[in-house]
Amino acid sequence: MSTVSIIYFSGSGHTAKMAEAVTKGAVSVAGAQTHHIAINGEDIVKGRYKNEAVMAQLDASNAIIFGSPTYMGGPSAQFKAFADATGERWFRGAWRDKLAAGFTVSGNPSGDKLNTLEYFFILAMQHGMIWIGVPDNAMNDKGINRLGGWSGAMGQAGYESPEVAPNEGDKLTGEILGRRVATFAVKMAG
Ligand SMILES: Cc1cc2nc3c(=O)[nH]c(=O)nc-3n(C[C@H](O)[C@H](O)[C@H](O)COP(=O)(O)O)c2cc1C
Numbered sequence: 429m430s431t432v433s434i435i436y437f438s439g440s441g442h443t444a445k446m447a448e449a450v451t452k453g454a455v456s457v458a459g460a461q462t463h464h465i466a467i468n469g470e471d472i473v474k475g476r477y478k479n480e481a482v483m484a485q486l487d488a489s490n491a492i493i494f495g496s497p498t499y500m501g502g503p504s505a506q507f508k509a510f511a512d513a514t515g516e517r518w519f520r521g522a523w524r525d526k527l528a529a530g531f532t533v534s535g536n537p538s539g540d541k542l543n544t545l546e547y548f549f550i551l552a553m554q555h556g557m558i559w560i561g562v563p564d565n566a567m568n569d570k571g572i573n574r575l576g577g578w579s580g581a582m583g584q585a586g587y588e589s590p591e592v593a594p595n596e597g598d599k600l601t602g603e604i605l606g607r608r609v610a611t612f613a614v615k616m617a618g
Pocket of ligand 1 (some may be wrong): 437438439440441442444495496498499500501532533535536537538539540559585601
């Protein structure tokens with residue numbers, strides 16, 4: 429059984445909806461199981477994130493998918509606090525050769541989401557992980573990758589509630605990414 433962990437922060441619920449979609453895609457793959465992990469702000473004390481139980485789940489994963497809203501053109505402070513806490517794993521090379529991917533939600537169609545995905549990519553590369561992106565283009569009638577983010581899954585919140593946004597196309601994009609990562613995780617384990 430291959431394990432795909434989805435670890436994300438969500439302030440007002442939109443990124444949590446994307447995370448659900450990514451998890452849905454990952455669990456649909458035979459031979460894959462998931463850890464769906466929300467970064468809890470209460471685990472951040474004096475700016476430092478600490479939760480060894482979460483880190484142990486990530487250590488035991490074949491793939492880790494990072495998620496955050498785009499805040500002020502980058503990942504949220506809560507996600508960054510988590511990322512900084514992975515430094516000890518970086519030092520030991522503990523996540524080397526795990527698969528990695530990312531997703532983000534912002535208010536605007538662009539909203540500088542690519543910068544958040546690029547941050548996830550650099551984090552993954554620092555850990556020696558293997559990056560997986562979104563293969564589809566926007567030329568379909570389902571809204572898949574309508575925002576055109578091949579580096580990872582993008583969703584738009586607009587001014588809508590998390591019950592309405594990200595829309596079905598954005599969530600389908602997240603689902604495709606989750607399924608793709610899990611498919612490769614199972615193949616690698618085999
Ligand atoms: C502090 C803050 C900064 C934000 N910065 C951006 C931004 O740079 N670009 C953008 O398009 N939306 C921005 N937004 C809008 C959020 O990305 C959007 O509301 C998103 O739904 C938040 O995800 P969440 O519901 O998971 O917290 C910002 C929102 C907040 C609260």
